[in-house]
Amino acid sequence: AQSVTQPDIHITVSEGASLELRCNYSYGATPYLFWYVQSPGQGLQLLLKYFSGDTLVQGIKGFEAEFKRSQSSFNLRKPSVHWSDAAEYFCAVVGDSGGSNYKLTFGKGTLLTVNP
């Protein structure tokens, strides 16, 4: 079964600093990977997704993520964090082998705090 691990429960960065949120997945075949963001009291919004092709994908709000098959990772990055980026971030994976693997499996989330 597929699974996602986000090793960092909570990260604090200063505004203007760079950010990297880690995500590791477990899936036997080609994974399809997503990052979602959840602002306080809101639903989840898609930041970016990786299906195939270029392993560096660009998303909304200046975020990017890099797929590294050898490390089973899909880390999210941003060069300069803004206070409005404070939120919870979820990595997710879906498989392509039918049945239950079509459903999205989420990591437990990383809460980002941004200090002024």
Next chain:
Amino acid sequence: NAGVTQTPKFQVLKTGQSMTLQCAQDMNHNSMYWYRQDPGMGLRLIYYSASEGTTDKGEVPNGYNVSRLNKREFSLRLESAAPSQTSVYFCASSERYGQIHSGANVLTFGAGSRLTVL
């Protein structure tokens, strides 16, 4: 704006009471989902409906029932609420179930329904 609408946003129940969470989407999506979100647990799938007329269990279906009323609406029912069902519930929809390559599986989420069971 088009999207996924959930009602109610907040609800407090006593143990043993029943209630239904409503979800509607206006994007003409075929597939709909119910998730629950608990601190430190991420989102876990309760039930999903790949298309109108079908429903299937997800990861944590016990204590819940669902109805795909029509293409737009997908409701979640708690027949006899328990404190363990205190959670934030999210409805989501996608264009299609499967079809990963086309991106048709990407989920759009509602704003959530916070349920407390005393």
